[in-house]
Amino acid sequence: MIKELFLALTLGALLGFGITGTYLAVKKKPVSPPPVAVLETTPTPVQTNISITPTVPVNTNDNQLTVDSPENESVVTSSQVTVKGSASPLSTIIITTATQTAYITADNGGLFSHNLTLDSGVNLIQIDAVDSTDNLSTTQLLVTYSTAKF
Amino acid sequence: MIWIFIFLLLARPAFAQTPTVDSSDNIQTIREVVQQKVMEKLKQISNPGSAKRAIVGKVIQADTSSITIEYKNSTRKLTLSPETVYVSSSGSKISLDKVKIGQDIIAMGLNNTNFEAKRIVLTDLKKVSFSRTVVVGKVVDVSRTTPVFTLISSKNKNDLFQIKTDTKTDIGDKNQQKIKLTDVKAGQKIIAILTPDLKISKTYYALKLINLDYTPSPTPTKK
Numbered sequence: 001m002i003k004e005l006f007l008a009l010t011l012g013a014l015l016g017f018g019i020t021g022t023y024l025a026v027k028k029k030p031v032s033p034p035p036v037a038v039l040e041t042t043p044t045p046v047q048t049n050i051s052i053t054p055t056v057p058v059n060t061n062d063n064q065l066t067v068d069s070p071e072n073e074s075v076v077t078s079s080q081v082t083v084k085g086s087a088s089p090l091s092t093i094i095i096t097t098a099t100q101t102a103y104i105t106a107d108n109g110g111l112f113s114h115n116l117t118l119d120s121g122v123n124l125i126q127i128d129a130v131d132s133t134d135n136l137s138t139t140q141l142l143v144t145y146s147t148a149k150f
Numbered sequence: 151m152i153w154i155f156i157f158l159l160l161a162r163p164a165f166a167q168t169p170t171v172d173s174s175d176n177i178q179t180i181r182e183v184v185q186q187k188v189m190e191k192l193k194q195i196s197n198p199g200s201a202k203r204a205i206v207g208k209v210i211q212a213d214t215s216s217i218t219i220e221y222k223n224s225t226r227k228l229t230l231s232p233e234t235v236y237v238s239s240s241g242s243k244i245s246l247d248k249v250k251i252g253q254d255i256i257a258m259g260l261n262n263t264n265f266e267a268k269r270i271v272l273t274d275l276k277k278v279s280f281s282r283t284v285v286v287g288k289v290v291d292v293s294r295t296t297p298v299f300t301l302i303s304s305k306n307k308n309d310l311f312q313i314k315t316d317t318k319t320d321i322g323d324k325n326q327q328k329i330k331l332t333d334v335k336a337g338q339k340i341i342a343i344l345t346p347d348l349k350i351s352k353t354y355y356a357l358k359l360i361n362l363d364y365t366p367s368p369t370p371t372k373k
Contacts, residue, residue: 073203075258092324092341092360098280101343101358105324121273122206122256128284130341134304136286144204150235150258150268 064088065129065137072141079118079145086110087129087137094128118145203261206275209253214246217267219255221275228257228267237271248272283344283354285311289336297331301342312353313342319356323364338363 067085070076083095091106095114106112106129116125125141205226207219217228236244249255254275259268287309291300297316303309315321321329334340339362344354 073205073261075202075204092362094284094341094343094358094360096280096282096343098278101282101320103322103326103341103358103360121271122204122275122278124278124280126280126282130284130286134286134339136284136305138284142204142206144256144258146204146258148237148258148269150202 065091065127065139067127067139067141070125070141070143072143075144075146076118077145077147079120081116081118081143082113083116083125083127084111084113085127087112088131088135091129091131094126094130096126096128097123118143120145201261202258203265204256204258205261205265206254206256206273206278208275209249209251209255212246212249212251216264217249217255217257217270219257226265228259228270229264230267234259234267235269237269239272239274244272281345282357283346284341285309285344286339286341287311289334289338289340292334292336299334301340304339310352311342311344312350313344313356314347314353315356315359319359321359321361323361323366327366329361329364333364334359334361 065085065087067083069084070081085093087093087106087110089106089108089110091110091112092103093106093112093114094101094103095116096102097116097119099119100116102114102116104112104114121144123143123145125143127139127141129137131137205219205221205228207221207226209217210220210225211218215230217230219226219228230246234246236246236249238244238248249270249272254273256271256273257265257267257269258271260266285301285303286305287301287303289299290302290310293299298312298314301311301313303311315331319331321331321334323329341360341362342354342356343358344356347353347355
């Protein structure tokens, strides 16, 4: 009787450990995703650039001012906007509204960014860039700050 | 019986493990979110006109279905719908008949083939507009008796600007450090943000001056 019990215990333990070990080994083995899934889920470089970090183009032309944000005639729901754009490297950028005038210097790549507080309603924003050879570029934007739903 | 009992005892922990969150699931979720954002952005880029826009102008024509406005010599036609809301400058709702010819308005809506006006607000564009002249040039003369100096434009040597300053004039150097009017000397290059003196030709009030050639004088050290 004891012999049989011992045999049963041994066989049972072997069988149990065997099944458990096999299960764990199978689970640990990394499963490579099927090739089709990789193709579907890997974003193309174009999509990545557009969607996640919109790149601000670096200006190579002299005396050329580009404002990337905010867009002209846009409607914003926050009084704080960031004026972002590009001009010639190290240009002096002057940002003027009806109530404020501020100036900053574009970086070595010509990029600039400035936080602006808008008044309620329509805001006319004038942006001037003066480059190292005194060329002046000017652009104006109309940006409306409104929380009204439409 | 014992066999089954031992088998279940040993095998149970393996099968009863709580399902762990696989990192590949997180990656998949992130990918789906990114793809969704990409699609939204692409849709926006491919159809930029469908975005909400606000345009301004003076009413030059109005009927029950449309309003035409003019701003800076350019006209825009707005289409109206029964859902279009009209708001006075004080914020109260009004009817379309209160939108008269000659009235300045802000029209908010969708900019498709025509501008679909959803909300029209009466306004006064004089409060929004301003006149600023930005000049870059060299100081040629600084008055010793009055806070006035003369600037000659870098790009046009025939352009002379009489510039008046007052206590409100903000003067700084290229590093945004405040300086005094006495730091403005003849021969220095300056960017001047000006508003015209409507009474005297070629005369301006300086709102802000940026002295590009200013260098702070060294502080004397004690020996």
